[in-house]
Amino acid sequence: ETFHWCFADSEEKTRKFLEKYGQPTEAQRLEVYNWFADEYDEGVKLVEMGGASNYRKELIQGALGDVLEVAVGTGRCFEALESAEVKSFVGVDINEAMLQQARKKVDDLPYPARVGLANAHKLPFADKSFDTVISSLCLCAVERPEEALAEMARVCRPGGQVLLVEPGVARRWLVRTGQRHLGLVPQPKHSWEFGWRDDVDVLGLLDACKGLSVASVETRAMGNWYLVSAKPVE
Structure with a gap:
């Protein structure tokens, strides 16, 4: 069952819910994506404007050669992948509902491209298969981000690149401590509402x-x- 909207009524209801259930399991977080996959792009458009959308364009436009995207979702990175340096594209995700949205867009890419179902913890590709591996909001969404990161490294060719756009705890200790004290990061209900964690230690990973x-x-x-x-x- 998805509890995405159950927090709207009151802080007391939220507190009781979190006391009872704690943080969501992987299956429960995946169900959040099932629930809003059809409206995901429209829902995050304003949220990402000036933020994640720009960050992806800034970093991922450097992708080249044979490209793999881990946790492709609905294809939010596609607009940043129009470089003439890209030869081919493969996108994988564990959530079929999100992939259905990506399939509607993939044929518009100006090079051979496909998306399919796969688990980031065990990618179905041989070692050294891709020139560029990208991910955006992957490490914060998978159950074992350290395994996903190791898999990205495994399938990347020597001399290739792994490009990550990821949210996480603040880099500077003072900011991180202040945000935690104010209840800004982590937000207790964030994973239930959006399906991904906001307190991943990216630098630690x-x-x-x-x-x-x-x-x-x-x-x-x-x-x-x-x-x-x-x-x-190497």
């Missing part, structure tokens, strides 16, 4: 990933959005 060498990390929006460029360790 990068530090722990032995298969990637980080080339650059930039932050946006009070340090809660990360634009990461990395390369597979």
